[in-house]
Amino acid sequence: MKSTALSLSVLAALALGSASAQTTVKIATLSPLSGGQSDLGTQIRNGAQLAVNEYKAQFQKLGMNLQLVAYDDQADPATGTAQARKIAADRSILAVVGTLNSGVAIPSSQALVSSRVAMVSPANTANNVTDRALSNMNRIVARDDAQGPAGANFLTDNLKAKRVYLLNDKTAYGEGLTKEVEKALKAKSVQVVGNEGTEEKSDFSSIIAKIRLQRPDAIYFGGIYNQIGVFIKQLREAGITTPVMGGDGMDSSELATIAGRGATNIYFTTVAAPIDALPAAKTFAANFQKTFKDQAQGFAAFGYDAAKVVLQGILAAHKANGNKVPSRTQVESAIRKGTFTGLLSGNVSFNSVGDRRSATLYVMNVQGGKYQLSARLPVRPARQ
Incomplete structure (x- = not known):
């Protein structure tokens, strides 16, 4: 009995040590989850969640406990900016998927730029989203x-x-x-x-x-x-x-x-393709339906793609940082300079101001x- 008890205590200690070795790493979504535009905002969040679900095991092997946290901007610039400040204050958040509305993206990205929190938008089209040439603002859709x-x-x-x-x-x-x-x-x-x-x-x-x-x-x-x-x-x-x-x-x-x-x-x-126009989206659509009991729309697919850009960017920054948890600055740079593959809408890379080099309407x-x-x-x- 003593031997068994000792073995159990050793296993428990090892498990505790393994758990403590995991560093919590978060990405955020910023989109309307309430109000009249919540249909599209929820699609973005849920698409991003599927990407996080897929990458969670890969992050865990590298000692990172990957989580997604969703922020509701209510399609309102002031609310979005306030939420962006909350995101900046949580140092475990390395990047953001969002927003839906250009009018929210512009002040929110400005609020995040000094904290070097990268944003990858699945939806924003206004020219001024990227014409300001902020280091943290990127989009995967046409202007x-x-x-x-x-x-x-x-x-x-x-x-x-x-x-x-x-x-x-x-x-x-x-x-x-x-x-x-x-x-x-x-x-x-x-x-x-x-x-x-x-x-x-x-x-x-x-x-x-x-x-x-x-x-x-x-x-x-x-x-x-x-x-x-x-x-x-x-x-x-x-x-x-x-x-x-x-x-x-x-x-x-x-x-x-x-x-x-x-x-x-x-x-x-x-700018967000209908699901049936994306040959690679069949499995994604089935997983979306199974997970959320809802039909995937175009912005769900682009929320998923934007999140995959963020997650691949974090992994690239992790590798470049000697296989250590990267800083926000390192993630921001990796996203802007990287080439991202395996996306539903095709490969993604950005120009110097954060516009996708090749998009489709x-x-x-x-x-x-x-x-x-x-x-x-x-x-x-x-x-x-």
Whole structure:
């Protein structure tokens, strides 16, 4: 009995020693987990969680206990910035996957830059996200100055629009995207018959009255699905069947749910590929469904890819640091300078300001509530 007790105590001590040798290493997600945009924000978090689940054993072998911590930015710049400061204060967090909204990414990345906390965005498109050339801000999606012209070309080449009514949601994202569309339309001598920003969420009757008066061939709305879905519902109820187009902020299954029977003749460009457009995503989609009892959407796949960039960056920094837990600065540098493989959307590397060197835009259309892929458009940032 004494021998057995001694053996058990030795095993317990060894187990305790092994546990204490593990250093907790965290990555964070920063996205809306509550409010009207929580559908996309939750997809990003859950996609990142799947990546962490896959890498956990590899990190453990290297003496690192890998964890993901999720922060809710509520799609609000002030809330996101406050959460970024909390992230900076937790020294075990080495990098961030996020955000969904460009208007949140800009101040949040600024709040994190002095702490050298790298961000890899699965969604931000506003030019100024990376044009500030912050050392910590990166994205794996195309920019507005690629997405805007792509939308304008679709309006003119596919929808044959000669008169377009422009709307935006008065955010950095919506205003920036619509400005790029306007610029491209005017270069093609298309008449912009209306151009206004609105924060309205429930009653679009006055805007619809203007649209009825102007009789545009198409409407472009730079904004997010929860606002645009209501607009489309009311537009169709008013008997206006004019095509509505927008950007990746419309890329949610909730758009058709909100628009209801009006969910037809809708088009949008998106930086996050639909799952069935990614040949490597079949296993990912099955794992997502099994783990979260929910269907994976494009931003889940890109949340997963952004997290894999972060995790591969940490592993590269760990190796370069003599197989020791790396600093935030080392991780930041490894992410900016690395080449990342095995991603659903293809290999990733960044230019000097954090833009993906080669990205793809997708054009989707919604007819009768059903989403269909219309086109793939390879794009590159101006600066390589």
